[in-house]
Amino acid sequence: MSATPLPPQPAPPRPRGFTLGHRIPPPSGEYRWVYLWDAPLRAMHWLAAIAIVALAVTGFYIGKPYFITGGAESADPFVMGWMRFIHFASAAVLVMTAIVRGYWLLAGNKFERFAALFPVRPRDWVNMWKQAKFYMLMERHPPAYLGHNPMQQLSYTGIYLVAAVMVVTGFALYGQSNPGGLINRGFAWVPALAGGIQMVRFIHHVLTWVLIIFIPMHIYLAMRADTLERTGVISSIITGGRFVDAKEKFIDAEDA
Amino acid sequence: MSFAAPSWFPATESVEDELARRGVSRREFMEYCSSLCIVLGVGKSEAPRMAAAILADRRPSVIWIQLQECTGCVESVIRTSEPSIGTLVLDQISLDFSHTLMAAAGHAAESAAAAAMAAEKGKYLLVVTGSIPLADDGIYLTIGGRTAKVILEEAAEGAAAIIALGACAHWGSVQAARPNPTGAVGVSEVIKNRPVVNIAGCPPIADVVTATVAHFLTFGRLPAVDGDGRPLFAYGARIHDQCPKRANFDAGQFVEKFDDEGARKGWCLYEVGCKGPATFSPCPIFQWNSHTDWPIGAGHPCIGCTERGFWDTMTPFYGRLPDVGGFGIESKVDILGAALAIGATAGVVAHAAATSVHQMRERKRSLPVVDPTSGGPGTPKA
Ligand code: SF4
Numbered sequence: 001m002s003a004t005p006l007p008p009q010p011a012p013p014r015p016r017g018f019t020l021g022h023r024i025p026p027p028s029g030e031y032r033w034v035y036l037w038d039a040p041l042r043a044m045h046w047l048a049a050i051a052i053v054a055l056a057v058t059g060f061y062i063g064k065p066y067f068i069t070g071g072a073e074s075a076d077p078f079v080m081g082w083m084r085f086i087h088f089a090s091a092a093v094l095v096m097t098a099i100v101r102g103y104w105l106l107a108g109n110k111f112e113r114f115a116a117l118f119p120v121r122p123r124d125w126v127n128m129w130k131q132a133k134f135y136m137l138m139e140r141h142p143p144a145y146l147g148h149n150p151m152q153q154l155s156y157t158g159i160y161l162v163a164a165v166m167v168v169t170g171f172a173l174y175g176q177s178n179p180g181g182l183i184n185r186g187f188a189w190v191p192a193l194a195g196g197i198q199m200v201r202f203i204h205h206v207l208t209w210v211l212i213i214f215i216p217m218h219i220y221l222a223m224r225a226d227t228l229e230r231t232g233v234i235s236s237i238i239t240g241g242r243f244v245d246a247k248e249k250f251i252d253a254e255d256a
Numbered sequence: 257m258s259f260a261a262p263s264w265f266p267a268t269e270s271v272e273d274e275l276a277r278r279g280v281s282r283r284e285f286m287e288y289c290s291s292l293c294i295v296l297g298v299g300k301s302e303a304p305r306m307a308a309a310i311l312a313d314r315r316p317s318v319i320w321i322q323l324q325e326c327t328g329c330v331e332s333v334i335r336t337s338e339p340s341i342g343t344l345v346l347d348q349i350s351l352d353f354s355h356t357l358m359a360a361a362g363h364a365a366e367s368a369a370a371a372a373m374a375a376e377k378g379k380y381l382l383v384v385t386g387s388i389p390l391a392d393d394g395i396y397l398t399i400g401g402r403t404a405k406v407i408l409e410e411a412a413e414g415a416a417a418i419i420a421l422g423a424c425a426h427w428g429s430v431q432a433a434r435p436n437p438t439g440a441v442g443v444s445e446v447i448k449n450r451p452v453v454n455i456a457g458c459p460p461i462a463d464v465v466t467a468t469v470a471h472f473l474t475f476g477r478l479p480a481v482d483g484d485g486r487p488l489f490a491y492g493a494r495i496h497d498q499c500p501k502r503a504n505f506d507a508g509q510f511v512e513k514f515d516d517e518g519a520r521k522g523w524c525l526y527e528v529g530c531k532g533p534a535t536f537s538p539c540p541i542f543q544w545n546s547h548t549d550w551p552i553g554a555g556h557p558c559i560g561c562t563e564r565g566f567w568d569t570m571t572p573f574y575g576r577l578p579d580v581g582g583f584g585i586e587s588k589v590d591i592l593g594a595a596l597a598i599g600a601t602a603g604v605v606a607h608a609a610a611t612s613v614h615q616m617r618e619r620k621r622s623l624p625v626v627d628p629t630s631g632g633p634g635t636p637k638a
Contacts, residue, residue, distance in 0.1 A: 063576065063577075064527065064576060064590075065508060065510050065526070065527060067508075068508055068509060068510050068512065068518065069507050069508035069509050076507075077507040077508055077509075078506055078507060078508075078509065079506075079507060079508030080505055080506050080508045081506040081507070083508075130462060132477065135607075136612060137611065137614045140618075176494055176534065177494065177496075177497060178534070179482070179493060179494060179536065180482070180492065180494055181489070185483075186473075188483055195565075195569065196563070196564070196565055196568075196569035197534045197569075198531075198534060198560075198564070198569040198577070198578040199569065199578060201534070201576075201577060201578075202577050202578050202589075205577060205589065206593070208591055208593075209589070209592075209593030209594075209596065209597065211588075212593070212597050213593075213596050213597050213600045216597075216600050216601040216604050217600055217603075217604055219608070220604035221604075224608070224611065228611065228615070
């Protein structure tokens with residue numbers, strides 16, 4: 001039997017008001033919740049974030065004390081002392097997060113494991129270009145990944161590397177306060193490699209800026225993904241999972 | 257077997273006679289030996305042994321050769337307004353042969369040196385000041401027609417141990433700074449088969465030299481050294497950790513420029529480029545000029561002269577970070593970093609603005625909006 005053609009529908013009214021996101025998915029209930037980031041990984045993310053901010057604030061004071069303490073007596077104020085204490089304590093927290101994350105490279109799920117750090121498949125490079133075009137407003141829909149897309153993999157792995165260099169150079173500098181001690185001896189290769197302890201200091205200082213520059217871009221792109229693509233990535237780093245369209249195919253869904 | 261003083265040796269006086277002539281009593285000398293033992297960390301009970309070793313007639317000879325250098329190290333050792341016991345002892349025991357100080361000259365000096373080395377072969381202590389230029393077959397320093405490398409190798413051949421005295425002998429110092437035109441290197445880069453101890457500093461403190469020589473004479477070996485061959489008793493601690501201004505550092509009280517309020521109050525010199533946090537030296541304890549003062553005490557930041565490569569790595573002397581590549585990057589890195597950080601923030605704001613403009617255009621184009629479930633234009637991908 002043939003359906004009676006429907007009479008022409010009147011166009012619905014234009015939506016009023018301003019909304020940044022154009023693609024508000026239908027409230028159809030056809031969603032599934034995918035669990036991506038295990039609790040240890042999320043906890044480490046936020047701990048590391050706090051530690052890095054504390055490290056940058058105190059680190060810049062240590063690098064160049066941007067205010068000085070008044071008063072003639074030095075017995076009472078302990079400004080540099082506290083700055084250094086907070087710096088070293090936060091560094092300890094950051095190292096702890098690195099250790100847990102390192103273990104989670106082996107123990108984590110497929111989105112967290114070592115292989116997920118590197119976009120090495122040919123399809124990753126194609127999709128990285130697509131992602132770049134999306135950011136250049138030349139592509140409507142970015143490649144859909146459940147976990148990190150190739151560009152994220154590359155930049156987050158880069159940040160891990162920067163953090164690793166910060167930790168290593170930091171220990172080399174810290175070790176000098178106890179000459180001949182375990183840290184001093186264990187990290188003696190760092191100044192040897194860098195060309196002197198002052199070069200270590202220089203590298204440690206410059207890379208702080210790399211971390212600082214990363215922060216606004218990271219926050220912006222996360223917010224952009226949430227508002228524009230409705231990916232729910234921000235909630236995924238809090239609750240561990242995100243809602244996705246039940247029918248949407250994801251590039252990395254079947255990855256081992 | 258016994259070592260006869262060469263004919264050019266100024267006097268046949270023993271160390272004991274010389275000290276007595278200069279008015280140093282036995283008691284004072286013993287106290288001095290005790291303090292040396294404490295400095296060396298071997299305990300006061302070794303003092304009689306050390307005194308005997310220093311005064312012994314048949315102590316090992318000490319031969320001092322001077323290569324590519326400014327003689328500042330010798331000056332540091334001998335030139336004190338009021339010679340300390342240490343200086344006298346060092347003069348007496350260590351200047352058997354010294355290019356600058358000996359009376360003889362020319363062939364007489366050269367053959368006397370050769371004779372002294374031959375007589376004491378395998379037993380003498382060799383003190384070297386100055387670096388060894390290796391570029392162009394070492395032509396940048398020759399003495400008596402022989403290059404510094406040849407002189408050093410010959411002298412080192414019969415040495416029981418070698419003291420590389422001063423930054424030049426340690427690693428090359430100013431002549432080894434970039435671009436190092438003469439290819440200057442330190443002693444330990446030429447002599448690999450003999451124990452070499454580096455008395456770092458430009459110049460080093462005389463007491464460190466005396467203590468090291470005394471250690472060798474007393475125990476027959478060089479003192480324990482750190483990773484860079486510097487004796488731990490002297491270079492085992494960082495200036496920053498022994499500095500009397502450390503309380504100001506911890507308090508956050510800094511000299512911001514010379515002659516400011518903080519400078520007058522004697523605050524920490526960190527902000528004006530003090531390299532104390534990266535420098536291992538006994539300056540705060542031993543001090544200079546008969547324990548009168550030392551650079552930081554006098555209000556000048558430490559320049560890190562006991563560290564290898566300090567002319568390149570510790571410069572600018574009045575800045576905190578090294579001057580990478582020699583074009584002042586150190587002063588620019590914070591400006592650059594801040595510019596990039598602000599640029600990144602501005603960039604994301606601009607990108608967000610561009611995105612929303614783009615979105616509004618997109619939405620206009622896809623209007624009218626239809627039933628979102630119908631799969632028409634402007635509705636989500638399935
Ligand atoms: S003056 Fe130099 S060595 Fe002394 S506390 Fe300040 S930074 Fe450290």
